[in-house]
Amino acid sequence: MSRTAFLIGGIFPYLAATVFLIGVVSRLRAWRRVPQPGLMTVYPTKGSGMAELAKEALFFPSLFRGDRTLWLLSWSFHVALALALIGHLRVVTALLDRGLATVGVSSSGIAAMSAIAGGGAGIVLLVTVMTLLARRLLVARVREVSTPPDFLALLLLIAVITTGNVMRFGGTHFGLAETRVWAVSLLTFSPVVPANPAFLLHAFFAELTILYVAFSKLMHFGGFFFTVALAKRSQP
């Protein structure tokens, strides 16, 4: 284990997780504490709150009506991201595997699903995020509002996604089994860091991104629920 590899695989994960948790929780708490006198309702809304909030979170209907192209990019990006995150859960839990096995999926079937869903998600993520970057550079109304943090977020994502894809599709495949060994070593506080370069780069960029979340617009994953709830709520 080189010193760099140990930093990336044995130290930064704890740091990133700590900063992420403290940062996100304190941000959410700060938002919750702030009062909202009066209504902010923007029609059309049925004023039902939760149902419409869920619809917005799952299908982005407002964006669909506002900008169809961006909707397609954004929605497929987020769906693929969700798939990728679900796939990553398999590193720390066997729940998904067991669930699939219970309904009769064979282990080679699970592997095939992982290849299709996970591999597909990796490609969709890369295509959409690259297109989002191109859009930010080429479309005037987006370019003129773009600032360094907007590019930083995209570049970080591109780095994470690319290295992730290299792990799956690259010459020296680094898969679930190897990652599970590392995760177990982390969770038992006795980190053993593999030397696979694609893995180390992927972990490094993922850790940077996770560190960055609480200080960036990526917090919209939580803020969304506050702002949309305010816009849809029609009763005090």
Next chain:
Amino acid sequence: MTDAQTDRDSVVKSVSAIKSGPRALRLYMDVCAKCGTCAEVCPVYYGKPEAKYNPANRSDLIRTLFKRHNTLSGKLLGGLAGAKDFDQAEFEAWRDIFYSCTACRRCAQFCPFGIDNSVITRKARTILDGLGRTPATLQRVIKASLETRNTDGASAVAFKAAIAFIEEEMRDEHGVDIKIPVDVVGAEYFYLPPSGDALVNIEATMGVAKVFHVLGMGDKWTMSSHCFDGANYGLFTGNDAQMKAANKACVDEAKRLGVKFLLMGECGHAHRVMKAMMVSGMWWGELPFQVINCMEWTADQIRAGRLQFDKSKNPQSVTYHDPCNFAKSCGIVEAPRVILRAACLDYREMTPSGAENWCCGGGGGLAAMSELREFRMTVSGVKKHEQIKSTGAAFVATACANCKRQLAQLMEHHKARVTVGGVHDMLSRAILVDGKAAERKCYEE
């Protein structure tokens, strides 16, 4: 301290206060993804796609300053974290920039996060107002409103004369006395229009009076000779104290009159302040009356089959422009259409219509600013003109004095032969009183 220092301290302090709310504004400082959807749906940016008219850029003037002074990353990293310190030269442009937003809230309808840039615009205007930088035209309106309780600066005597004139007109039209009760304590309904509907564009008030008359409720309602304007320009200048003072005067008058219903007129922002802000924000606690709008009320009467019309009195093609404050902020979309369909032969919709309709280009107080006429005609009103033109309608009905002013100027600017008026105007021309519609003089060419 120099003026520049005063400006800086005051602006930074006021922007930093966002930390403690309101919640929506606080969130807007953090979550914008700069996706550009707001620009895509903004009437101003549609009229002129320039960076200074891009809603996200306008809002960023506040956002960058907030980040610079209230976030760790902003303090440490500055521009890299999307933060920027106060800049006097930039601040000098604030008035023009924040008075080029019509506060229509269309961005909020399509933003994937529901970010309402008009809230940020209003915050900036609050800051400008605190430093005496509210445009002089709007300051004059506010002054008249606070001194005389109406934005036209009219006296009670002038109001009573106008009411007498309206009653005379209705007698000419129908040959019967249709009363407009004034200052009647103990009435059930207190009708509060924008002052223009009592003094200048009188047909809307005629329409409301005729509805009460036909229902046999001619003695159940009242207007007030010293409170006949629901308009509230504090909403536009961002001055909460003035907004609340003007609002309290109306609420106190409704209490004094002892009414059960405060019947707001065809004025979008007046209705919004009264209903969506005052009532739901409990500004003055529990109220002894309900706030309703005259269009909803009349539409209910039509739905119940209590009013009859001679549609041939409105033979021309009519379309309806949804005032943003009614449609986007209060969800009043169907009621005006019920009235217009009942009273007009050829009613047609704009595209889009309803809550997602485009702003007239004069929202947020801009219609009252004569110095912005060029901007309203050639930038913010461009889309609206296209929309109206493609309906082929000869008459645009709308329920807002500011929309009416903007639309009339817009039609004049484009030499379009389109007349602009109110919703109850069309009702007034076609409603049957004792079985007969008005024998009308010609109000327009």
